[in-house]
Amino acid sequence: MPQVPITMPQLGESMAEATIVSIKVKPGEKVSADQEIIEVETDKAVMGVTTPCAGEIAKIDAEVKGTYAVGTVLGYVEASEADAARFQKRAPEQPQGDVDAEIPGRQEETAKAIDNGSGSHFQVDDVDLPQVATTAEAGRGGLPVPASAKGAGYLSPRVRARMAELQLTNADLAGIAGTGTAGRVTIKDLEDFLNSIQSQPAEKPSAIRTGVADAMRRSWTRPLATVGVAVCLDPVLQDRQSRDPKPGPALYALRALALALAEQPNAAARLIGGRAIGLQSIDIGLAVEAGEGIMVPVIRNADKTSLADLTTKYAELVDLARRRRLTSEMTSGGIASVSNFGTFGLDWGTPIPLPDQTMILGLGVGKKTPSWDESKKEFVPKTEAQVTLSFDHRSLDGGGAGRLLKRVIELLEDPKKL
Amino acid sequence: MAVTYLEAIREAQTKLLREDERVFIYGQDIAGKFGGAFKATKGLAEKFPGRVLNTPISEDAMVGTAIGAALEGMRPIVEMQFADFSMIAVNQILNNAGTHYYRTNVPVPITIRLPSGGTKGSGPFHSQSMEGLYSHYPGVVVMTPATVEDAYTMLIDAVGIDDPVVYCEHKYLYYHLKADALPKESFPVGKARIVRPGRDLTIVTYSAMVHEVIGVANELCKDGFEIEIVDLRTVKPLDTATVLASVARTGRLLAVGEAFPWGGVTAEVISRVTAEGFHLLDAAPARINAKDTPIPYHPNLWSEHRPNRKTIAAKARKVLAE
Numbered sequence: 077m078p079q080v081p082i083t084m085p086q087l088g089e090s091m092a093e094a095t096i097v098s099i100k101v102k103p104g105e106k107v108s109a110d111q112e113i114i115e116v117e118t119d120k121a122v123m124g125v126t127t128p129c130a131g132e133i134a135k136i137d138a139e140v141k142g143t144y145a146v147g148t149v150l151g152y153v154e155a156s157e158a159d160a161a162r163f164q165k166r167a168p169e170q171p172q173g174d175v176d177a178e179i180p181g182r183q184e185e186t187a188k189a190i191d192n193g194s195g196s197h198f199q200v201d202d203v204d205l206p207q208v209a210t211t212a213e214a215g216r217g218g219l220p221v222p223a224s225a226k227g228a229g230y231l232s233p234r235v236r237a238r239m240a241e242l243q244l245t246n247a248d249l250a251g252i253a254g255t256g257t258a259g260r261v262t263i264k265d266l267e268d269f270l271n272s273i274q275s276q277p278a279e280k281p282s283a284i285r286t287g288v289a290d291a292m293r294r295s296w297t298r299p300l301a302t303v304g305v306a307v308c309l310d311p312v313l314q315d316r317q318s319r320d321p322k323p324g325p326a327l328y329a330l331r332a333l334a335l336a337l338a339e340q341p342n343a344a345a346r347l348i349g350g351r352a353i354g355l356q357s358i359d360i361g362l363a364v365e366a367g368e369g370i371m372v373p374v375i376r377n378a379d380k381t382s383l384a385d386l387t388t389k390y391a392e393l394v395d396l397a398r399r400r401r402l403t404s405e406m407t408s409g410g411i412a413s414v415s416n417f418g419t420f421g422l423d424w425g426t427p428i429p430l431p432d433q434t435m436i437l438g439l440g441v442g443k444k445t446p447s448w449d450e451s452k453k454e455f456v457p458k459t460e461a462q463v464t465l466s467f468d469h470r471s472l473d474g475g476g477a478g479r480l481l482k483r484v485i486e487l488l489e490d491p492k493k494l
Numbered sequence: 495m496a497v498t499y500l501e502a503i504r505e506a507q508t509k510l511l512r513e514d515e516r517v518f519i520y521g522q523d524i525a526g527k528f529g530g531a532f533k534a535t536k537g538l539a540e541k542f543p544g545r546v547l548n549t550p551i552s553e554d555a556m557v558g559t560a561i562g563a564a565l566e567g568m569r570p571i572v573e574m575q576f577a578d579f580s581m582i583a584v585n586q587i588l589n590n591a592g593t594h595y596y597r598t599n600v601p602v603p604i605t606i607r608l609p610s611g612g613t614k615g616s617g618p619f620h621s622q623s624m625e626g627l628y629s630h631y632p633g634v635v636v637m638t639p640a641t642v643e644d645a646y647t648m649l650i651d652a653v654g655i656d657d658p659v660v661y662c663e664h665k666y667l668y669y670h671l672k673a674d675a676l677p678k679e680s681f682p683v684g685k686a687r688i689v690r691p692g693r694d695l696t697i698v699t700y701s702a703m704v705h706e707v708i709g710v711a712n713e714l715c716k717d718g719f720e721i722e723i724v725d726l727r728t729v730k731p732l733d734t735a736t737v738l739a740s741v742a743r744t745g746r747l748l749a750v751g752e753a754f755p756w757g758g759v760t761a762e763v764i765s766r767v768t769a770e771g772f773h774l775l776d777a778a779p780a781r782i783n784a785k786d787t788p789i790p791y792h793p794n795l796w797s798e799h800r801p802n803r804k805t806i807a808a809k810a811r812k813v814l815a816e
Contacts, residue, residue: 234745237773257816263745263776 078160079152080128082136084116084144087123094118095143096150105133107153114138114150128163131155228259235263242270247293284369284400294431302426303477304464307485309442313459315491323387326362326416329439329463331386331494332487333412334358334378336480343480344411344434347470361413361430362390364397371397372430374410383494412436424462434471437484438464463488497676500668502646503534503607505676507571510653511542514569517653518545520560521573521607531575532609532668553579557586557606561594564604569653577608577662578622591658592633601656605649610638610662611702611752612800618788621796623701623751626758628660629730635659635683636730640704642673644727647680655683664702671705686733688740692722695814696740698763699750700726703801707750710807719814729759737763738771745776746813752800755783777816782809 084094094116101113112124113133136151138144155163231239231246239245252269254261281289312328323331337344337358346353358379361372373393375386396402412434415427418441429436440462447458465481472480487493497505510517519535525548529536539546549556553574560570574580580587583606591602612621629636635657639645645663652659681687689704690711699707704725711721724740726733741747747767749760760781767779782801790796798805 232745232776233772234774234776262816 077131077154078157079134080131080155080160080163081149082113082125082128082151082153084146084148084150085125086146087116087118093143093145094123096138096140097122099136099138099140101133101136103133103135107131107133125150127153129153129155129159131159227257228254230257230260232260232263235261235266238263238266245293247296282368284367284371288369291431292428295428298431299469300426300428300466301469301474301477302464302466303474303481304424304438304462305481305485306460307463307488308447309459309461309488311489312491313442315494319384319387321384321387321391323383323390324416325418325442325461326414326439327383327386327390328488328491328494329416329437329484330360330362330375330378330414331381331383332484333414333437334360334381335487335494336483337412338379339483340476340480343472343476345471346432346434347468352471355411359410361407361410361433362393363413363415363427363436364394366397366400371402371407372410372413373397373402373406374408408432414439418442418461425464427464427466429466429468435465435467435477437481438466440464496672496674497642498669499642499645499663499671500532500534502642502673502676503649503663504536504538506646506649507535507538508541510569510571510650511538511545514653516567516569517571518547518563518568519571519573520547520549520556522549522551522556522575524548524573530573532665534573534607534609534663553581553583554586557583557591557604560604560606561586561591561602564591564602565594565600570604571653572604572606574606574608576620577610577624578619580606580608580624580660584627587628587634587658587660588631592631594633595657596633602658603653603656605652605655605659605661607649608660608662609665609668611664611666612784612789612796613665614793614796615791616665616789616796617791621789623662623753623784625660625662625701625729626751626753629732629759629762630757633657634730635728636662637683637728638662638664638701639727640664640667640701640725642671643677644681646676648683648727651680651683662701666702667705681727684728684731684733686724686726686728686736688736689723689725690721692720693744694719694721695746695748695810696722696724696737696744697748697750697806697810698724698726698737698740698760700729700759701752703750703752703806706801706803706806709803710810713803713807714810714814719810721810726759726763732759732762732766734766734770737767738774741767741771741774745774746816747775747779748806748810748813749779749781750801750806751781751783753783755781755786758783777813780809780813782806 087094097115097117099114101107107113107127107130109130110126112126114125116123116125131153134152134154138150144150249261252261252265253259254265256262309325312325316322341355344355357377359374359376360378361374363370363372373396375381375389378386381389393406396406410430410433413430413436415436416439417425417427418439421441423440425438427436427438442459442461444457445460446455449456463481463485465477467477507519519538521530521535524530524535525539525546535546556572560572563570587606591604594600594602608624611623625636625638628634635655637648637652637659639648649661652661689708697707704723707723711723714721722740722744724737747764749763751758751760753759760783764779764781767775782805784800790799
């Protein structure tokens with residue numbers, strides 16, 4: 077049979093404890109519900125302690141003349157299952173999906189709080205209690221629960237609002253060592269930084285510089301990779317002599333890329349959300365240095381335009397670019413671009429694709445290099461340049477990029493096909 | 495001649511009784527030699543015969559009678575013996591007085607003085623801060639003066655206002671707080687005051703906690719932190735503009751109140767700043783209140799139950815460190 081405790085009741089508002097005057101029952105005695113079994117005395121009066129329910133006295137722990145605090149267990153009644161259950165049910169049911177269980181450290185606190193009494197009290201709802209643990213521990217779902225949202229990468233609402241107001245981007249904050257939690261940049265850090273650059277010479281950058289900066293920043297949010305290979309430029313240089321007007325090596329590269337992409341159009345598909353956006357036409361841009369930045373006029377249908385027409389078209393666009401007369405239509409809608417950094421005497425580079433394109437082909441400077449000729453068993457001079465392809469690795473892998481680049485090389489080394 | 499917070503309340507009532515014949519004071523044991531539980535009306539019954547009246551021990555009847563007098567053109571002041579006891583009159587204060595102007599277009603210009611807040615050893619029924627409860631309801635103005643000057647001018651202002659005013663006077667300040675003289679001019683009703691300018695953290699508070707927070711600001715000052723303190727003065731209406739302007743200067747907010755933590759004035763302050771000034775916050779706003787338990791008798795427990803300099807400073811440092 078289950079036992080129900082007999083506790084020292086609160087018999088008056090100011091009562092904290094009471095002294096036993098007499099005990100009227102012995103273990104084994106049958107009792108009814110609310111039967112007076114113990115007499116106690118407080119500083120105000122003598123009063124009776126009654127049984128919580130009917131049953132048989134199992135045991136009396138209290139002694140006559142002993143003083144006991146309110147809530148102390150004085151003995152037990154052997155009670156029916158139903159009565160025992162009724163007394164156990166006094167504790168409120170835990171709400172479904174116990175929040176405490178999901179917050180590390182809270183279970184222990186809750187346990188402590190409830191341990192203290194009959195189990196029928198809710199935990200104190202105190203905003204000063206720690207709401208989450210200060211270190212990450214695995215929660216019920218097995219995932220670590222962050223102790224704080226603050227860290228080096230955290231931008232407070234204030235910092236974000238100030239950045240938006242000043243049109244600052246995360247990249248602009250790179251030079252600030254934050255003094256906040258885990259090195260976050262506080263609003264003071266930002267304002268101090270802004271004050272510090274106030275005294276330095278500054279001027280408004282040109283529109284083209286601002287445009288390039290914005291394009292590069294946006295592009296750099298993607299996983300970009302670069303592959304490269306050498307190409308023999310001699311066939312192109314020879315072929316060039318036979319054409320009029322004479323196309324530059326970059327135009328050969330552009331035409332080669334256009335043809336290669338016409339054969340492998342998936343290589344330049346853009347992944348946006350869950351969709352691969354295909355190509356409507358092979359429109360390819362060509363980076364032109366103009367003023368303080370780069371402009372990239374786009375040649376439409378470069379796969380269907382002869383090298384001679386490309387040359388004419390290109391000359392027009394470059395002229396417009398240098399005179400800053402390109403319209404936004406002339407620079408938009410390309411699927412890939414070519415950058416001839418070889419004109420700056422550079423062997424090699426990792427150009428960044430425009431943000432709305434997935435790849436850019438880079439052409440290095442042509443250089444005479446000794447090349448082993450197996451048939452002649454000797455080194456022969458050869459004009460060689462490095463070709464690189466930078467691409468959005470979400471759209472294309474090293475293998476795909478390699479095949480595309482290899483096809484470009486094949487075409488460049490057999491320029492009659494261009 | 496130094497004037498205490500309690501004397502300022504008595505002086506304000508003296509001035510009101512002298513200058514406005516519509517004013518009378520109604521309360522338990524306030525007339526005769528006793529002069530009220532805290533002596534806020536001591537000597538007034540002799541000076542103003544028939545205008546400082548003892549009531550039966552029924553807060554409900556006291557406020558109900560005062561409402562009737564106000565409707566007849568009087569300007570009654572009701573003294574509750576303790577703020578806690580005003581609970582018995584909540585129906586009259588909030589259901590009747592608070593809604594009367596809305597229902598009938600007839601205002602109820604009553605002022606109810608609540609001796610509020612904790613003092614050592616006063617326990618659960620003689621220590622409570624009721625401003626959060628009264629602010630929750632429409633139709634009443636809730637004042638929480640923190641200084642001798644405000645205690646004086648705000649009580650005069652309260653009687654002048656046509657709406658019911660709950661005037662929460664802090665018992666801890668009665669004898670502790672002194673000023674050199676009574677003020678000649680009053681700061682506008684409903685306007686918060688910048689007690690101390692700063693640039694690192696805004697602490698919004700009111701009533702006795704203003705003085706705890708000043709202590710905290712002095713302590714943190716030694717570590718180079720400049721704390722801006724906003725004394726709300728009137729918690730309803732709440733001067734959101736002054737609070738937001740302060741947070742705009744500092745980027746950080748801590749709200750301190752002596753009332754219980756669930757809901758209430760500090761929660762309202764944080765809610766408003768978060769909703770209307772999210773872009774001003776450089777750190778998560780924080781608040782500190784009494785504990786969510788009945789108020790303990792024991793002096794040591796009591797001083798840990800309400801926010802104190804140690805706990806406020808710890809919270810302030812946490813917000814500052816973010």
